[in-house]
Amino acid sequence: MRRYILNRLIWTVLVIMGAAIVIFAVMYFVPGDPVTLLMGAEATQEDILHKKAELGLDKPFFVQLWNFLVAVFTRFDLGTSWTRGTPVIAGLLGRLPRTFLLGFLMVLLTSLVGIPVGVSAAIHRGGWQDRMLMVASMFLISLPEFWLALMLIIVFSLNLGWLPAFGVESWLCYILPVVSGSLAAMAQLARQTRASVLNVVRADYITTARAKGMKEQMVIYRHMFPNALIPIITVVGGSFTRCVGGTIVIEKIFSFPGIGLYISDAISARDYPVIRGGVILIAAFTALIMLLVDLAYAFVDPQIRAQYAEFAKRKGAAASLAPQGRAHPHHGAHKHGGDGAPPPDMDDGLDDLDDADGPDGPDDMDDMDGMDGSDGDGGLGDSHDHVSGRAGDGTHEGAGGMAEGGGHL
Amino acid sequence: MSENNAGFNGVAGTAAQKRKKEGMWKQAWKRLTQDRLAMIGLVGLILMILVALFAPLLTPYAPEEMDFININAAPMRGHPMGTDALGRDYLSRILYGARFSLGLGISSSLFSSILGVAIGSVAGYFGKRVDNVIMRMCDIFQSIPGMMFTIIISLLLGTGYVVTILALGIGHATHTVRLTRAQVLSVRKAEYLDAARTNNCGAVRIMFRHILPNIMSPMLLEFTMSIARMIQYSAGLSIIGLGVQPPTPEWGAMLSAGRNYIRSYPHLVMFPGVFIFLTSFLINLLGDGLRDALDPKLRK
Numbered sequence: 001m002r003r004y005i006l007n008r009l010i011w012t013v014l015v016i017m018g019a020a021i022v023i024f025a026v027m028y029f030v031p032g033d034p035v036t037l038l039m040g041a042e043a044t045q046e047d048i049l050h051k052k053a054e055l056g057l058d059k060p061f062f063v064q065l066w067n068f069l070v071a072v073f074t075r076f077d078l079g080t081s082w083t084r085g086t087p088v089i090a091g092l093l094g095r096l097p098r099t100f101l102l103g104f105l106m107v108l109l110t111s112l113v114g115i116p117v118g119v120s121a122a123i124h125r126g127g128w129q130d131r132m133l134m135v136a137s138m139f140l141i142s143l144p145e146f147w148l149a150l151m152l153i154i155v156f157s158l159n160l161g162w163l164p165a166f167g168v169e170s171w172l173c174y175i176l177p178v179v180s181g182s183l184a185a186m187a188q189l190a191r192q193t194r195a196s197v198l199n200v201v202r203a204d205y206i207t208t209a210r211a212k213g214m215k216e217q218m219v220i221y222r223h224m225f226p227n228a229l230i231p232i233i234t235v236v237g238g239s240f241t242r243c244v245g246g247t248i249v250i251e252k253i254f255s256f257p258g259i260g261l262y263i264s265d266a267i268s269a270r271d272y273p274v275i276r277g278g279v280i281l282i283a284a285f286t287a288l289i290m291l292l293v294d295l296a297y298a299f300v301d302p303q304i305r306a307q308y309a310e311f312a313k314r315k316g317a318a319a320s321l322a323p324q325g326r327a328h329p330h331h332g333a334h335k336h337g338g339d340g341a342p343p344p345d346m347d348d349g350l351d352d353l354d355d356a357d358g359p360d361g362p363d364d365m366d367d368m369d370g371m372d373g374s375d376g377d378g379g380l381g382d383s384h385d386h387v388s389g390r391a392g393d394g395t396h397e398g399a400g401g402m403a404e405g406g407g408h409l
Numbered sequence: 410m411s412e413n414n415a416g417f418n419g420v421a422g423t424a425a426q427k428r429k430k431e432g433m434w435k436q437a438w439k440r441l442t443q444d445r446l447a448m449i450g451l452v453g454l455i456l457m458i459l460v461a462l463f464a465p466l467l468t469p470y471a472p473e474e475m476d477f478i479n480i481n482a483a484p485m486r487g488h489p490m491g492t493d494a495l496g497r498d499y500l501s502r503i504l505y506g507a508r509f510s511l512g513l514g515i516s517s518s519l520f521s522s523i524l525g526v527a528i529g530s531v532a533g534y535f536g537k538r539v540d541n542v543i544m545r546m547c548d549i550f551q552s553i554p555g556m557m558f559t560i561i562i563s564l565l566l567g568t569g570y571v572v573t574i575l576a577l578g579i580g581h582a583t584h585t586v587r588l589t590r591a592q593v594l595s596v597r598k599a600e601y602l603d604a605a606r607t608n609n610c611g612a613v614r615i616m617f618r619h620i621l622p623n624i625m626s627p628m629l630l631e632f633t634m635s636i637a638r639m640i641q642y643s644a645g646l647s648i649i650g651l652g653v654q655p656p657t658p659e660w661g662a663m664l665s666a667g668r669n670y671i672r673s674y675p676h677l678v679m680f681p682g683v684f685i686f687l688t689s690f691l692i693n694l695l696g697d698g699l700r701d702a703l704d705p706k707l708r709k
Contacts, residue, residue: 147682
């Protein structure tokens with residue numbers, strides 16, 4: 001287990017570095033000369049060259065990339081904002097608490113409403129609660145977040161005057177952003193919870209547990225709960241990534257002075273260091289959340305734990321059989337929007353739609369492999385004693401040697 | 410394929426055979442037509458597409474035509490949805506907007522699917538090292554939230570209609586890559602692929618003729634649902650100053666332009682949003698029905 005955590009940790013660092021390289025490379029090729037943009041039209045050719053040398057922009061691409069990476073990963077130096085003249089990292093960290101609070105409140109509201117509603121819909125399957133949830137959630141999922149935000153502003157700020165439309169002066173300022181950013185995610189989570197609870201209730205291993213005379217309470221806590229939890233963790237974990245800058249559009253609409261607004265202002269001003277720094281911070285945060293979600297899986301799902309322990313044990317002995325390595329659990333874990341979107345959500349305020357069918361989809365998909373010609377291995381996804389709600393790839397290893405090369409890292 | 414199976418199945422599978430002959434898509438379609446909500450979604454979407462196609466016949470004005478007497482007019486006779494800041498008839502712009510918005514949603518989803526399916530099936534099919542490299546790349550790209558990635562690509566490519574389609578497609582392809590790969594992995598060991606290989610089929614042919622049709626339904630579902638998302642993302646891009654920009658009568662661009670007048674002329678924000686919502690709602694209804702219809706567990 002410790003090995004697994006260590007491996008994932010190293011990989012997380014590598015992912016963050018990779019993301020930094022990708023972002024730097026893309027931003028490097030963004031057209032338009034930043035220095036000309038920076039100095040204005042009156043600057044002479046000489047001034048421009050001078051400024052370029054000062055900023056280190058006259059060096060070749062790889063030298064710049066290297067300098068950038070060294071600065072970011074050894075000194076946490078994300079550069080200096082061109083328009084504000086202040087260090088980017090200070091700007092980001094100064095705004096982080098507000099964005100974090102906003103995102104946290106969204107996740108809180110989403111989970112507090114979404115999970116109970118989903119469970120109650122699953123319990124009353126086919127009843128009026130269930131039907132109401134299904135229609136209402138479809139409605140809410142389709143509501144564009146930014147538009148909902150604008151409509152709420154029109155109603156509650158401009159017409160009724162109850163709530164402020166922008167700023168962060170009082171706690172009242174948080175209400176509209178949190179509500180407009182949570183409704184779709186809430187509906188999404190409720191649907192996901194409903195689906196995963198239903199999936200578990202009908203599972204064979206629940207019948208087995210009951211048949212062997214297990215107490216109902218034990219059945220619920222030992223078998224139903226952990227299994228139902230996994231897809232829910234995915235969605236909740238996904239929405240946590242919005243705690244940092246996931247709400248760029250919402251922040252823009254409410255002029256909420258967080259990271260999202262900082263980045264979107266930088267986009268209008270073409271302030272590249274800020275955009276670059278902001279996206280790297282968000283990517284790092286997302287990678288960390290992914291890591292936590294994976295560890296949470298391992299914590300909740302004994303099968304994943306066992307799988308890894310087994311792998312570690314066999315590793316030495318089976319070096320020659322390397323390709324048979326068990327599927328790495330973390331493939332299953334990356335079931336999220338980013339993009340998943342969105343994710344959903346995941347991504348931006350809008351992005352929780354990214355997950356709209358994500359975590360829910362694969363469990364259907366797992367079963368899809370029985371489609372047409374391949375009836376032979378049809379339904380292998382749900383023959384296991386575990387939820388097939390994770391990305392199909394992680395869950396297949398038990399049946400038919402679907403292992404995906406022993407690659408770790 | 411089904412003929413061969415018939416021989417093997419013999420007596421035991423007569424009932425199953427009958428089903429088989431009907432074809433998976435036909436069965437799915439049958440189930441879909443029985444789903445009332447999904448049919449509402451489908452009919453609504455078809456109507457929407459018809460509106461987009463026949464916009465010039467339906468609209469009283471051209472989308473660029475300005476009426477200087479009525480600027481920022483509230484809904485009134487002659488302008489059922491009012492006019493915008495340049496006195497252009499809002500209803501006409503909304504109806505023309507269906508062309509741009511639906512077109513944008515469909516083509517960016519298509520682009521993203523093609524990209525994702527191509528990369529994902531290569532990863533799934535070749536496995537081993539190729540798979541590892543592609544999946545590790547995916548890890549990296551997925552740590553950058555899709556919206557952020559789209560924003561960066563938009564910065565790189567600039568603003569505009571076609572460019573936004575590309576940015577949205579690239580920005581959200583990783584999801585499809587993972588999905589496709591998982592699907593390909595799930596059929597990779599199937600016997601019919603061994604059979605194809607025995608018949609000396611090349612990798613490309615196996616991928617297109619044998620794997621792709623078998624993993625088509627989740628892809629179709631993903632494609633459908635992503636149309637709604639793409640339209641919403643594009644509106645989000647417009648709001649932060651990227652993506653499609655006015656004067657293109659795209660709903661997101663109109664909404665973001667109307668945001669400046671929200672205090673005095675809320676109708677400028679309301680109507681494009683209603684249409685984005687309506688389209689997403691119809692697509693989600695259809696998608697939800699499709700999910701059930703394509704689910705083999707429900708096959709009778």
